[in-house]
Amino acid sequence: MAIEPDELEQSGRELAAMLKHLRRKAGLSGVRLAARCHMSQSKISRIESNKSRPSLLDVEQILRGLDASPAIAAEVMALARIAQTEWQDGRTLRRKGLDKKQVQLAGLEASSTTFRYFLLSMITGLLATPEYVRASLAQAPPDQQAKAVAMKLDRQRVLFDRSKRFTFILTEQAVRYPLVPPDELAMQIDRLASLTYQPNIRLGVIPMEVHFTSGALSTFTVYDESLATAELDLGAIVFRDGRDIQDLIRRFISYEEHAAFGEQAREHLAEWAAYCRR
Numbered sequence: 001m002a003i004e005p006d007e008l009e010q011s012g013r014e015l016a017a018m019l020k021h022l023r024r025k026a027g028l029s030g031v032r033l034a035a036r037c038h039m040s041q042s043k044i045s046r047i048e049s050n051k052s053r054p055s056l057l058d059v060e061q062i063l064r065g066l067d068a069s070p071a072i073a074a075e076v077m078a079l080a081r082i083a084q085t086e087w088q089d090g091r092t093l094r095r096k097g098l099d100k101k102q103v104q105l106a107g108l109e110a111s112s113t114t115f116r117y118f119l120l121s122m123i124t125g126l127l128a129t130p131e132y133v134r135a136s137l138a139q140a141p142p143d144q145q146a147k148a149v150a151m152k153l154d155r156q157r158v159l160f161d162r163s164k165r166f167t168f169i170l171t172e173q174a175v176r177y178p179l180v181p182p183d184e185l186a187m188q189i190d191r192l193a194s195l196t197y198q199p200n201i202r203l204g205v206i207p208m209e210v211h212f213t214s215g216a217l218s219t220f221t222v223y224d225e226s227l228a229t230a231e232l233d234l235g236a237i238v239f240r241d242g243r244d245i246q247d248l249i250r251r252f253i254s255y256e257e258h259a260a261f262g263e264q265a266r267e268h269l270a271e272w273a274a275y276c277r278r
Contacts, residue, residue: 011082016050018076019062023048026066036065056080056241084241098137098144102151109158112223115166116252119174120219125152126159127168127203129191131184159201167202169252169259171217175205176272186276193269196262204259205268212258222248 023033023044030048034041039061046052047062054062059080063073109115117124125133133152137145158164175189196203219231228239228248239245260268 011079012053013050015079015083016048018079020048022066022068033065037061056084081241087235087237098140098148099151102148102155106155108223109155113164114224116222117168118220118252118255119168119170120217121174122177122179123174123188126156127192127195129188131180132188135179159198162200165200169204169206169255171206172208182276186273189269189273189276193266196265202261203265204256204261205265206259207268210258220248222252
């Protein structure tokens with residue numbers, strides 16, 4: 001199902017209003033519904049006022065407490081699933097400051113232990129050289145660039161935390177994207193090759209000649225099995241619904257089957273770096 005950004009913004013308000021409407025229609029006070037659902041009355045109030053995002057389990061409990069019909073329950077759960085998805089538009093992120101985004105990512109990296117990155121068109125900041133990071137932020141507001149570059153580079157320390165496991169899959173297009181001049185890109189590719197020796201990192205590449213049927217591709221990251229993000233040029237979509245996350249994990253596993261790792265990956269990377277140096 002295609003979900004538009006505007007739909008994501010509206011869904012939370014609509015879900016809150018619908019749950020409140022159903023409670024009143026059932027003739028229940030917030031206190032009585034809370035008792036039926038084994039929740040606090042304040043939690044019910046926050047959900048109905050759209051001040052708290054209910055989990056899918058919360059919504060299921062509320063629907064059971066309301067004795068909602070199967071048809072109504074299906075309609076509400078469909079809306080709740082959309083509400084579990086968050087749209088982060090690039091304009092808002094830039095207005096708040098790029099440092100806020102870096103703090104958010106650092107928090108995700110600190111609280112997660114297993115990471116899966118599928119990189120379709122560019123190299124992610126965790127793997128980037130300083131030159132590549134600076135080039136990736138060239139269009140950012142000048143007053144934010146220096147701090148954002150420093151924070152991106154500082155986040156790379158997480159790669160050396162042996163308690164964490166990283167798997168990166170990059171398409172050839174992502175590796176060879178000419179964001180920086182050829183000599184700098186060659187050094188960036190050398191860095192990727194060096195990281196293949198890191199014990200807690202699996203780095204694979206998918207050369208352009210590899211053929212597999214997958215439909216449309218997109219860059220995405222899965223943190224443990226609790227949250228995932230998909231990157232667009234206009235912003236990012238955040239998924240919290242377990243079904244969406246499992247779909248992305250299954251997709252990632254299928255990409256792993258087509259990727260080259262270890263010595264094979266290093267051979268491809270060496271060839272592409274040599275081409276840049278020519």
